[in-house]
Amino acid sequence: MEPQPAYTHVHQETVRRVNEIMPGEEELFDLAELFKVFGDSTRIRILYVLFESDMCVCGIAELLGMTQSAISHQLAVLKKAKLVRYRREGKTIFYSLSDDHVRTILDQGMEHIEE
């Protein structure tokens, strides 16, 4: 048996409750990774563009006034986080939002900052 810390400042009952609801290490990591993706205004702008319409990489770049490379790198991040999907049509690749959580999360964030 490992020695337990003393918890001089926290009640046993609270320790128990916190341990009960605290997500596991991997969930915490994944959650943080997800929010990091929302933590950049270029990526947020891309998501807002995709709210209105599926779009190709160069279209997004044009709309946001950024280079194709910068957008492509950021789309890779969004893709890895499964926030966007893509489909190929000939030479062009169209990106679109993959689910509704994106909108809910951004809306809640917006509500918070507008207080």
Place this chain on the structure above:
Amino acid sequence: MEPQPAYTHVHQETVRRVNEIMPGEEELFDLAELFKVFGDSTRIRILYVLFESDMCVCGIAELLGMTQSAISHQLAVLKKAKLVRYRREGKTIFYSLSDDHVRTILDQGMEHIEE
């Protein structure tokens, strides 16, 4: 009048709609700043602790097995983002969640990663 970009890949109508819903520069910045705060697993763990109970800095440090300094630095970040409040009781300072958006945002994030 400034010269307008050509938008060779995007329809005028889409450009108009995107510009209509795109938040302003300052809002985008604030939104990204907010999500950056959620983008660290230590801060997320602190928020989960505060879901269960108001708590002093050293209590949080104890519960999470981290130094007082590390927790204090992170609480400063949470405080700046207005995600937590604090009250002094003698020598001790108790931190608590400041509103419900925190829970909604974390829940939505959790839903997304659990797909």
Place this chain on the structure above:
DNA sequence: AATACATATGAACAGTTGCTCATATGAAAG
């Protein structure tokens, strides 16, 4: 096969982040 166009990707660089360590502030008790 050669060219053109759309996109992806790796290296490099400046800027940022999270922790540690040392120290400062601030309140209560002696």
Place this chain on the structure above:
DNA sequence: CTTTCATATGAGCAACTGTTCATATGTATT
């Protein structure tokens, strides 16, 4: 006033991030 306990804060450092630049991949056209 001095000590003690709780917290805050600044400097420093290693790790990470977002962009640019150059180049690679992949598809269609000639």
